[in-house]
Amino acid sequence: TLPKEIKIEGKSYQTDEWMNTPSSILSAIPRRLHLQPDHPLTITRKLIESRFPGYKTHNDLFPIVTTGQNFDSLGFPLDHIGRSRTDTYYLNKETVLRTHTSAHQADTFRNNETEGYLISADVYRRDAIDRSHYPIFHQMEGARTWDRQQAEKEGKTLAQVIWDDVARIPKHDVAVEDPNPTFHAERNPLQATHSPEEVEAIAAHLKRSLEDMVVTIFNAAKGATDTGPASDNEPLKVRWVEAYFPFTSPSWEVEVFWQGDWLEVLGCGIVSQPILNNASVPNRVGWAFGIGLERIAMLLYSIPDIRLFWSKDTRFLSQFSEQKPIRRFVPFSKYPACFKDVSFWLRSSSSAAGGAAPIHPPATPAAPTKQSPTSTQTQCPDAPLDHASVAANSASLPPSTAAMPEAAGPAANTSPIPPAAPAPIPPSSSSFHENDVMEIAREVCGDLVEDVRLTDEFVHPKTGRRSMCYRINYRSLERTLTNEETNQLHEQLRALLVERLGVELR
Numbered sequence: 001t002l003p004k005e006i007k008i009e010g011k012s013y014q015t016d017e018w019m020n021t022p023s024s025i026l027s028a029i030p031r032r033l034h035l036q037p038d039h040p041l042t043i044t045r046k047l048i049e050s051r052f053p054g055y056k057t058h059n060d061l062f063p064i065v066t067t068g069q070n071f072d073s074l075g076f077p078l079d080h081i082g083r084s085r086t087d088t089y090y091l092n093k094e095t096v097l098r099t100h101t102s103a104h105q106a107d108t109f110r111n112n113e114t115e116g117y118l119i120s121a122d123v124y125r126r127d128a129i130d131r132s133h134y135p136i137f138h139q140m141e142g143a144r145t146w147d148r149q150q151a152e153k154e155g156k157t158l159a160q161v162i163w164d165d166v167a168r169i170p171k172h173d174v175a176v177e178d179p180n181p182t183f184h185a186e187r188n189p190l191q192a193t194h195s196p197e198e199v200e201a202i203a204a205h206l207k208r209s210l211e212d213m214v215v216t217i218f219n220a221a222k223g224a225t226d227t228g229p230a231s232d233n234e235p236l237k238v239r240w241v242e243a244y245f246p247f248t249s250p251s252w253e254v255e256v257f258w259q260g261d262w263l264e265v266l267g268c269g270i271v272s273q274p275i276l277n278n279a280s281v282p283n284r285v286g287w288a289f290g291i292g293l294e295r296i297a298m299l300l301y302s303i304p305d306i307r308l309f310w311s312k313d314t315r316f317l318s319q320f321s322e323q324k325p326i327r328r329f330v331p332f333s334k335y336p337a338c339f340k341d342v343s344f345w346l347r348s349s350s351s352a353a354g355g356a357a358p359i360h361p362p363a364t365p366a367a368p369t370k371q372s373p374t375s376t377q378t379q380c381p382d383a384p385l386d387h388a389s390v391a392a393n394s395a396s397l398p399p400s401t402a403a404m405p406e407a408a409g410p411a412a413n414t415s416p417i418p419p420a421a422p423a424p425i426p427p428s429s430s431s432f433h434e435n436d437v438m439e440i441a442r443e444v445c446g447d448l449v450e451d452v453r454l455t456d457e458f459v460h461p462k463t464g465r466r467s468m469c470y471r472i473n474y475r476s477l478e479r480t481l482t483n484e485e486t487n488q489l490h491e492q493l494r495a496l497l498v499e500r501l502g503v504e505l506r
């Protein structure tokens with residue numbers, strides 16, 4: 001049923017058995033929300049860009065890249081979960097929709113146009129459905145490098161040159177916790193070709209630059225939320241925590257204490273030297289970071305549902321302006337939710353004990369609510385809910401960078417460029433993965449599905465077959481869905497689960 005060849009913005013791609021990208025995703029590519037005037041993602045992007053003067057911005061890099069760009073050039077091990085067809089959209093074995101802006105690191109370093117750059121772009125990942133996850137989101141990548149030979153010519157050490165630049169970063173007065181030493185021999189090692197003096201200087205430049213950006217953003221967000229009494233006048237706090245990425249070492253994450261919780265805001269680190277060496281700039285060393293724009297925009301504006309970014313409804317769009325100060329988003333309405341369950345037996349081949357497909361445990365059991373039925377037959381409420389329930393529902397946020405999970409195998413960041421090898425994870429149609437249920441729900445419902453979660457799972461003691469029950473929350477952001485409409489969607493969903501996954505409905 002999938003087309004042999006697809007054309008995207010004038011470029012043609014041959015598909016093969018790796019193709020798993022639905023047309024709904026392909027047709028969203030031209031939207032480029034981060035470039036749309038007065039869009040909250042555009043405003044967020046510009047706010048961040050304003051803290052990196054002199055950095056060259058790349059905001060329209062094409063989203064279809066090779067697996068070499070997205071994974072190999074960055075040292076992803078061949079068994080990294082991010083490479084699997086359950087997590088990544090493929091057009092063919094060698095061609096993917098980029099899963100992160102880091103896909104452009106090597107090429108941008110190779111062009112060697114400026115010492116610093118920022119890349120903002122749409123990125124694509126097969127993932128769960130809820131108010132903070134959408135298969136397309138936006139990231140900004142930043143990097144800054146210095147040239148050892150250039151420093152030598154100036155008669156300085158590289159560390160001196162970098163410390164001079166550190167001194168030029170604006171100062172802030174926010175409390176920062178940074179208890180760990182810059183290196184940790186096992187978890188966060190110094191790279192073989194780096195000197196501790198250099199990396200201490202680069203780390204200081206990275207940390208002061210990102211603190212400046214984060215403090216700017218969260219002060220703007222504070223201005224937007226400080227409308228009522230001085231209830232949340234807690235001073236801003238920032239902390240540095242150790243992290244792991246295949247393409248940086250040492251690596252860190254920034255967390256911000258925001259409305260009572262530590263929030264992960266971005267990932268970063270010292271660029272793996274082999275990336276720079278392979279990009280023909282072996283004399284350069286530096287840092288890189290990646291940040292998820294939706295999460296920042298949702299915090300800045302108190303936007304409660306990630307689907308809203310895709311809305312063309314003027315009740316959403318008219319609330320944002322590049323000219324005006326940031327103000328809290330006022331939800332125009334919360335239309336009623338309609339919950340429906342679907343239960344099915346997995347095909348016996350995929351329910352065998354110890355099957356290859358990981359099945360994610362239900363994160364939290366579905367909270368019982370007034371609308372929460374126990375069967376698929378429940379009627380949906382037909383009156384919009386009041387605004388109070390909107391506020392109560394606005395706690396979840398997308399991940400900071402939506403960082404990809406680590407490889408199953410041992411960390412392989414000592415040798416970032418793996419040898420050319422055959423396809424790491426062969427396409428498989430026999431194993432069940434939850435993301436396939438998510439994909440089918442999106443295909444049937446588009447943006448009319450708010451979340452999908454596993455509410456029950458068990459293995460039959462005699463037959464060994466596995467049963468799953470998912471609860472679908474049908475809700476439009478723009479209107480009240482009719483009973484007939486949700487029933488129809490649900491029937492289509494059930495049919496497609498059988499057709500695509502070969503499950504047996506219960």
Ligand code: PHE
Pocket residue numbers: 099100101102141245248267268269288289290291401402403404
């Ligand atoms: N690309 C990483 C992600 O998507 C973020 C990152 C960028 C981390 C650059 C370190 C350096 O999670």
